Amino acid sequence: MTALLTLDRVRRVHGETVILDDVSFAVEEGRFITLFGPNGCGKTTLMNILTGVDTPSGGTLHGAESVRGHIGFVFQDYRRTLLPWRSGRENILLPLRLRGMDRREQIRRLDRLVAKMNPDFDLHQRIYTLSGGQAQMIGLMRALIIEPRLLILDEPFSALDYGRTLAYRQLIMTVARDFNLTTLFISHDLEEALYLGDEVIFLTAKPTRVREVMTIPFPRHREPSLLGTPAFAALKLKGLANVELA
Amino acid sequence: MSPSNKPNPWERYRFVVGFGVLLAFWIIVVDIGQWVSPLLVPPLGSVLERLGQLVLSGELAQNTLATLGRWVQGFTLGVVAGTLAGLVLGVFPRVYAFAEGVIEFFRAMPVTAIFPLFLLMFGIGDESKIAMAFLPTFLLMLINASYGVLHASPERRRAMRIFGATRWQIFRHVVFFEALPQIFIGLRLALSLSLVVAVVAEMFIGTDTGLGQRIYDSYLTNSVTTLYALLLVLGGLGYALNKISMAIEHRVVDWAGKA
């Protein structure tokens, strides 16, 4: 397997405060990686560095240059990252529009995506008329429309209720498989991180380092019933050893 | 926007009912009761009669158009220039920091006090009145547009950068829209204030047309009925302009406050 992206001793300092101290890991092609860490440990900061919105204070990124422009991003706060003055449809098309893609090609892509994702609501609606789950569906489709090589999801379900979270986990797993994606999923929920990942990267609290990388033994496609099995409980116990009690 | 979804049949007629009560009160107190001197408040009947004469003679249309013409020029120029300047200042916060004190200085100054200076600068013709409608509009639009840009959500800008947007694209697709509700707040404030100033400016030297001029003239010639007739017209005009701007606002920024 080849690494799509490698972080080598990445550091980020704001004035006197060290946010990221020393973060190194590799994202191999086709893998589903979950990044688990406490609130405020710098997960979002790290994603800003990967996407080029922020620059590291030290360390190196390999492969970032070539993957940039092919990153689909799903945000934690969909309400504040979608554009309420546009319809759902126009929100999805926005990344293509920014690239100056031909309008007919944009629509072809959208039709293909809609056929795959099957949203059960009208995409012509304004964002503020949508429920949280529907809005995040728009957010997900906006990330997928560019046909990304890397999909990053930054705590995408933290504002959804449990039932909807379960449904969206299934959707994300299906999407990652069907679109053949390399996925980086950020979470502060241990169950979610273990359930989704091929690999879970545990981060410490600030100043942040990689504490542990756990490989998850379950096959790729998983069902919620897995959560009740002794094997999952055993895994969770192992994971708990890497959680700092705050 | 009302909390209950059931439309109240009276809601549509609130304005009519409220105004009807006021006019009925006027008729009872002045026309019928004659408890107030007609030199201060003339009977409604004679005011309406006078209004009819002003309409038929074409005098009203001529003066209304004169006022509106000057106001529209000053207001439109002020909206365009003020909004553009405000957007630019908002995009360059460091420049804004320098300009802020100057803007606050002019904002704090009562605009009407500038009129004599404008008479010197632009002469006693229309230009000085247009400038008077322009100035408060320009300042209010500048302040509100720059405020809107400066307080645009950093989250959406970050998202746009992740999508690879250029600075101009971020402005055009996000920052401008984020500033739009605030721009409309400026527009509403500027509308009322500039109309006040435009009418007041007409009361001084240099014009022989305009509602402000006719109102002041009727005071000088002691024609109280004309004065009242013109006040009714001016009130209606301000009310209509406000309603129009609110209707436009609801259409354009229907998402404001809901995101």
Ligand SMILES: Nc1ncnc2c1ncn2[C@@H]1O[C@H](COP(=O)(O)OP(=O)(O)O)[C@@H](O)[C@H]1O
């Ligand atoms: N511009 C900044 N200056 C100083 N500290 C910052 C700045 N931006 C973020 N931080 C701090 O960096 C830490 C990491 O933030 P973030 O990446 O959002 O964490 P996470 O996504 O893991 O919850 C937080 O403690 C935050 O207070």
Ligand SMILES: [Mg+2]
């Ligand atoms: Mg975060």
